[in-house]
Amino acid sequence: MATVRAVAVRLAVLVGSLLVASFVVFAVCQALPGDVAQQILGEQATPEAVDALRQRLGLDRPFLVRYAAWVGGMLSGDFGSSYLTGVPVGDLIWPRVAVSAWLIGLALLLTPLVALPLGLVAAVWRRHWQGFVATAASQVGMAIPAFWTGLMLVSVFSIRLGWLPANGYVAFAADPAGWASHLVLPVASLTIVQAAMLTRYVRSAFVEVLTEDYFRTARAIGWRRIPGLLRHGLRNVALSVLTVLGLQLAATVVGAIVIESVFTLPGLGSLLLTAVGQRDLQVVQGTVMLLVVTVLVINALVDVSYQVLDPRVRTGDLR
């Protein structure tokens, strides 16, 4: 019961946050200088033509009217149409979402798979060379910009060795093998950085478990170090990994935008960058809103999954 209530409260908070966020997004976008009409018509157009186009695009309506229309449209699944092309923003965004979602999703999936073992090694053998190597690897991984990693991977695997395509994207449905080969390097560059960061948290989470009294109790009943750590540490570590992953999501989304640029993936990042450049505000608003919603929703999910994972929270005795 307490859980249901907590989830309901969290949902209400989420909806409120989304509303506030939508207003911020809209206001910021409207405040951007530059004019899509001028951009469309170019250097040769007359001011009258530009005005006519602005009117046609509905850019002359009052701020709140446009905000209401936009939010209202989004609630019914309509993000408006691109000023530049007249194409519905939804049609522009969804194909891009597929690309970005694969990139971000696969990276987020692989990140803990890399970070957990590495963090475990770094924690358990932190006074030995194995731990030192794992810690150093994570430190170095964190210190290198993702795009740099991407460039290096391309120069080695695409250009020197010719094993993998340097950039571009193929839809999964069109060619699964091609899809995979195009995603290997981008996902790898994103994962390396994120995993390096997560490793650090995993390490300290495991180190913390090592200091816990309950771990000492487990050792006292006969657990060896590693199996005991996996048995009693993993679930506790999972909680902090989950939090950090939730916090890392925003970083991953940003990383993905840069990586998309390095690998020219037709994802949300490149859509956003071009749309901002072209002042195609409907597209900018839609894309930014989508990213913001994703982060907010995932954070809400992380909060809720706390309720499930941590019995102290689940049974309502701790918050």
Place this chain on the structure above:
Amino acid sequence: SPAASPTSAEKTLTVGATLEPPSLDPTTNSSASIPQLLLYNTYQTLVRLDNAGNLQPLLAQRWDISTDLLTYTFHLDPAAKFASGTAVTAEAAAKSIERIKDADTVSVWANQMEVVDSATAVDTHTLQVTLSRPSNNWLFNMASSAGIVIDPDGLSGLATQPAGSGPYVLDSWTRGDSITLKLNKSYWGTPPRYDKVVFRYFSDANAMNAAMLSGQLDIISNLQAPEAVSQFSDTSKYSVIRGTTNGEVVLGMNHDVAALSNLKVRQAIAAAIDKKALLETVWNGEGTLIGSMSVPTDPWYEDLTGVNPYDQAKAKKLLSEAGYASGLSLRLRVPATAYARKSAEFVASSLKQVGITVTIQELQFGVWYSDVFTKGDYDLTIVSHVEARDVFTFADPSYYWHYDNATFQKLVQQADEASSAQELPLMKQAVKLLATDVAADWLFALPNLVVTRAGITGVPQNATSLSFDVTTIASR
């Protein structure tokens, strides 16, 4: 092509390009990426520009000009058909012209068609256009986006579905990635060699190079990072085609700014910059030094690089004569593009050495448009003017340079209205005047640097129009 799957018998050409078209309608959107993709490939014009910048027949087999230079009669090719199968008629051509003029269309090119009094179909294949005053430019413009003949049945969806008469039609558009053209099965002329042409778009020049190096591309339509050209020096794998474009990289000066309205200051700026070294540094020596608003493929082109030679001492002297011995501060606001950013860095360094402090601001194109171009809020800017024969922009005092020179305006007007024999000397005079008056400073003209996989032929050397014409490309 290596990008095509080996089992397919189809021949596919993959072209790398930098800017993805925002829309597919070249008449209502000014982006140069649209004619690059569509002009001559899917859309055709009555007349076209050849590699040397001369007008050639396309949909019109020939054309006559009345002696008063006001009436143009075009004789259309009777075989010409739109991709939809309907014939290209004089009526359709007239309608296309009218459409540009029509205020409802909000066409980018309305002012280019201003001189047109009427466009009428004399018969199915004869089009007569009457101008309100003689204009040589008008016919020239008819070879570009303003002059495309559009299938009247396809007018409603031009932004996403081209309706032309060229050898290719749109196959698919993966936004953010690529646009594929496929063969127009019912093309009326000589069919081209490739069944499909894929234009892949790269916002990052280096990514495009990497794609070429890893065998994903057949052609780089225009190398945006010329210092990378050495990567393609292996002639057994690649060939590099060097030509010219219409893109003059202009160091624009705002004549409304007090300091820059002073000729001596402008001369000092021009003298302070070593263009040869700039081209070497910024664009790897690829491209042409021009000296004024004219490129080698213009009929009136002359080498004017000697008018304002590099001379730092003279620049300092001119500045102190102008009263800026103690220094001068200027804002250089450039759009965020490779050539502008790099040139800006060079220009700032050069001007610093003669005592002009330059603050560089990199603006996104949208902001550049609104701040620099529309509001004229700048001192110096660097932008490449890619339209052909855009020297005329200096004749418009409201244009963002705010250059107001009656002599120049008169020369240009006379040239436009003159017979072709008199046009050339007038234009030469006009172009030279710009240089001596330092209406702006011309850094260089962008090269047409095309990289192809070895064995590909038929790529036009010069980009005289904005089109990347794939119709003549073949592979051995």
Place this chain on the structure above:
Amino acid sequence: MNGLLDVADLRVEFGRHRAPALRGVSFSLQAGQRLGLIGESGSGKTVTALAVMGLLPETARVSGSVRLDGRELVGLPDAQFSDLRGVAMGMVFQEPMTALDPTMRVGRQVAEVALLRGRATRGDTRTNVLQLLTRVGFVDPERIADAYPHQLSGGQRQRVVLAMAVFNRPGLIICDEPTTALDVTVQARVLDLLDEILGESGAACLFISHDLAVVSRVCSHAMVMLDGDVVESGPVSQIFAAPRHPYTQGLVATARLDLVTPGERLPTIEDYFRREDFR
């Protein structure tokens, strides 16, 4: 000496610049014997217990000898040591609030002691667990087994930990201040229980506390530690009735609050023993 546990000249140091935590501790524990370990905070009681259990941190340097049933434990590899823990020896810690894994049901944690040894199937383990929980005084073992640690009170948790320590009937049980965190009333109950279980199983016990009264209640023998040294040891009756070492005398005097009349000054250790004179 041939007891169950023989500790000889046990020295433990943490880092070179600190005084040693143990300076050569020796004692011996016979099967079934209950030995109380007394001393002020920091005197080395816990370090002694952890050294016997092999649970000292990696930073500790141990020398000397710890023999359990004649088998040398100092320097024993962790894998072999792990096989002894929970089987040959069990341990109960001071802080019941944190001694159990907060994310795992209590029943499963108790059952682990059996499952770890691969001796039992899940089915009869569950029965064993419930039986054991009943034995440590729970009237509703089902509910306790299905509860998470945070749902239990401190006294209940401490009983669960006790159950885990005695599950495999080890010959040696070490209790490190098992009741200091508990209330007087709860403490009394847990001590009763410990007394009972030790009596039943006949296990030897090393019982650590700074509370002399508690030791006197549970143990037959006591040993007093000061700054890493054992200063006095012997039967409880002798230690508390006729302490020989001045420090022990001070300890005993200050513990006898009941002998002081209100308003009177309490005796302090310093009345008997000055640290400066020691060593």
Place this chain on the structure above:
Amino acid sequence: MNPASRSPVAPVTALLEARGVTRRYGDGRRRVDALRRVDLAVPPGARIGIVGESGSGKSTLVRLLAALDRPTSGETLFRGRRTSGVPERGLADLRSSVQLVFQDPRSSLDPRMTVGRIVTEPLRSRRLRHRGDVPSPSADRLQEVLAGVGLAPELAHRYPHELSGGQRQRVAIARALAPDPEVLIADEPVSALDVAVRAHVLNLLADLVRARGLTLVFVSHDLAVVRLLCDTVVVMKDGVIVEQGSMEEVYDRPRDPYTAALLAAVPRLRS
């Protein structure tokens, strides 16, 4: 509005008083009634000991009396004037007259402050300085107070972690005594201390209370400790006072079975 303030100035018998005080923590399923309609009066000069098992509400009661927490219902008074529901500004008298010592000397001393600053903190408070006779935060006063609890003057520059447990608790006591309070509330001040140190602190407290004629509220779970310092004892269980009376009476002849159990559970040295 409130009856206490409207009534004519009644003869003040109690210094600190709780009237029908209830304190509830949390809500819904997690609701805990830490105190349930508790009445308690502390007359001037009294030495009251509060005993009871963990969680019985001792600390809660003491915090309410010191107006460091608000009752859910009921009221607390100081010198007959209401202190519950009064903004912090209105508590100057109480703050300058009532001081506290807490159980854990480690967590009750700010680890980032020197002993000197800790001890003089109450003297620097503007609120306390409302009372005219609060000593000024001078070096002399600091030395005086430190000497009063038997600490060497040079300790003023040390940080809490550089002190032993007994020294830390002395610092806490010194801080409480610095503004010359009338009432000293001590919440389990010796429970966290070693037996060896406990005796020193208890001796010190006994001396101070006697010498200054302080009113003392002393919380402990150990009846034997309370017996040494207090003349009156209050026994609490589950948020309710189950027994109250003079020390000898309760200690020797407990009326409530719970008090008896508490007495019996205190471990005694077998001898």
Place this chain on the structure above:
Amino acid sequence: MRWINLVLGTVLVAGVILLGLVSLAWTPFDPTLVVPGERLQPPGWPHILGTDAFGIDVFSRIMAGARVVVQVGVVAVGLALLVGVPLGVAAAMSHRWLSDLIMRGADILYAFPALLLAILLAAAVGASTMTAAVAIGVASVPAFARVARAATLQVMSSDYMLAARAAGTSPLAAAVTHVLPNIAAVIWVQASASFGMAILAEAGLSYLGLATPPPAPTWGRMLRDAQNVIFSNPEQALWPGLAIAAAVLGFNLLGDGLRDQLDPRLRDIS
């Protein structure tokens, strides 16, 4: 072993700061002076790290780039500190609804990553070091607010806060004299790690052209420029890459080192 993080981190960070400071007064060559005749010189003398495609001395650029790094870090972390910490402390010390409001606001802000803010800010006023730094700083505010709030809650639950109230200390005074000093350690650790993050973020933004405009050299833009010649002159990408890695590593190690020193629990683990 416990000191190695702190020592290594301090050395690297001091190196970066020193490079930046010295570059204010002196660099071997003018880091913006284009010398067309000396393009892409290999490392040697007098250009110890060679020259770039503009003929600019790479070492001078690296030095001047350190300035930008320090500037961005100081502004971004400073902003996050100045806004985030008071918010977090206030959230912990105030009534529940106000606290919720602050933290929900932080959550919403958190959904706007630095890149998004930088894109919007650059679009609004043009990209500059300041826009990048402000974007990074604003985006870090929620993290600081959370950390500060958690630490403050812990301080609030300690008895010395109760003692301070009993001593008549006002909440504001308590926040200054008790809370801030006691959460300082946690905040410094966070600040140090954020410094590293800010450097990385700035490099990414420079790479995308969303930060410092030319001619002021930044490591991120050096990398972008180097990208064009990565196959012919890979060392062009090496130096700025190393500089970024060293700076970030330095701040991260410093943060770790600080925590190792400040968290006594990490010292004894079984």
